[in-house]
Amino acid sequence: MSSRRIPWLTFAAPRNFHLLVQVLVPWLAGVAVLLAIAGLYTGFFVAPPDYQQGNSYRIMFIHVPAAWMGMFLYLLMAMYAVIHLVWRIRLADVMARSLAPTGALMTFMALWTGALWGAPTWGTYWVWDARLTSTLILLFLYLGYMALRATVDDRESGGRAASLLALVGAINVPIIYFSVEWWHTLHQGMSVTLTSAPTMAPSMFAALLLMTGACWLYCAAITLRRAQVQVLEDEADAQWVRDLLQPPTAESARTAEDPAGTIREEGHS
Amino acid sequence: MWDGIGDFLAMGGHWPYVWGSYGLFALLLAAELLLQRHRHRRTRTVLNRRFRRTGSTRTHQGTGT
Numbered sequence: 001m002s003s004r005r006i007p008w009l010t011f012a013a014p015r016n017f018h019l020l021v022q023v024l025v026p027w028l029a030g031v032a033v034l035l036a037i038a039g040l041y042t043g044f045f046v047a048p049p050d051y052q053q054g055n056s057y058r059i060m061f062i063h064v065p066a067a068w069m070g071m072f073l074y075l076l077m078a079m080y081a082v083i084h085l086v087w088r089i090r091l092a093d094v095m096a097r098s099l100a101p102t103g104a105l106m107t108f109m110a111l112w113t114g115a116l117w118g119a120p121t122w123g124t125y126w127v128w129d130a131r132l133t134s135t136l137i138l139l140f141l142y143l144g145y146m147a148l149r150a151t152v153d154d155r156e157s158g159g160r161a162a163s164l165l166a167l168v169g170a171i172n173v174p175i176i177y178f179s180v181e182w183w184h185t186l187h188q189g190m191s192v193t194l195t196s197a198p199t200m201a202p203s204m205f206a207a208l209l210l211m212t213g214a215c216w217l218y219c220a221a222i223t224l225r226r227a228q229v230q231v232l233e234d235e236a237d238a239q240w241v242r243d244l245l246q247p248p249t250a251e252s253a254r255t256a257e258d259p260a261g262t263i264r265e266e267g268h269s
Numbered sequence: 270m271w272d273g274i275g276d277f278l279a280m281g282g283h284w285p286y287v288w289g290s291y292g293l294f295a296l297l298l299a300a301e302l303l304l305q306r307h308r309h310r311r312t313r314t315v316l317n318r319r320f321r322r323t324g325s326t327r328t329h330q331g332t333g334t
Binding site: 046049058062063066102119120222226233241 | 277280282285291293298312317320
């Protein structure tokens with residue numbers, strides 16, 4: 001398959017991927033910061049207190065984006081795992097591997113902020129509710145994936161085993177998402193769906209969207225950067241890495257092209 | 270909306286929950302960023318050192334995809 005026929009495969013080549021990330025990350029990070037500033041301002045200074053929960057509901061502006069990212073990054077990781085398993089594209093494995101720590105962090109933050117939100121709202125930090133339990137399982141899946149990568153010495157077989165785990169574990173994501181509909185337990189139902197208007201004030205919804213955008217872009221920036229460093233380490237023996245880190249001077253380039261110095265001799269004769 | 274900075278920080282009495290959430294989130298994101306930056310720099314330093322040691326020896330052209 002030529003990269004000309006499938007343009008996106010161009011960026012599966014390590015060198016092109018490195019260059020793409022170099023351009024993308026500052027933009028992603030910059031816009032993430034702007035969205036976070038706007039989101040925090042809206043969330044704390046524009047959105048009114050909730051008529052029932054008072055100000056504790058403001059935890060939502062990080063709880064919901066963290067939970068969404070935890071699930072989304074896992075699905076993305078599973079997608080890259082499939083690409084790695086089926087087409088053996090190594091960069092897909094690097095991407096899956098780079099998503100795991102940030103996914104685990106987001107899932108942990110969803111649980112942490114959920115516990116701190118639950119305490120004043122439900123009167124408890126934790127219950128074995130379907131949504132909470134399946135999110136805890138998601139965290140364990142991320143940690144299991146990372147542990148598998150870290151403990152298996154052979155990169156290739158370890159990568160395949162981890163990809164398989166990522167793939168099988170993906171079944172947990174729809175369980176988390178629909179758990180509040182399937183089992184009516186303590187966690188509230190969906191406030192935001194694609195098919196109906198949000199059940200909250202517009203300023204609250206705006207803050208939630210801004211913070212979700214910020215979180216999404218942050219995750220994109222940090223995972224791409226992590227993958228970029230992994231690519232550098234994997235490709236340490238490649239000439240493009242050497243050229244990138246120690247750009248050849250005019251003199252060294254001439255020497256490399258013409259080690260015997262024949263051109264210079266001809267010039268002198 | 271807020272009656273001074275004290276009122277803002279108190280969060281209507283819910284300050285441990287709100288700031289405990291935002292605080293740890295900020296701390297963990299900062300830690301992730303710093304760790305990532307440290308790894309990036311260390312990788313570049315190690316590779317640069319290796320390239321200086323091995324001189325201008327030609328290596329292979331990369332592994333493609």
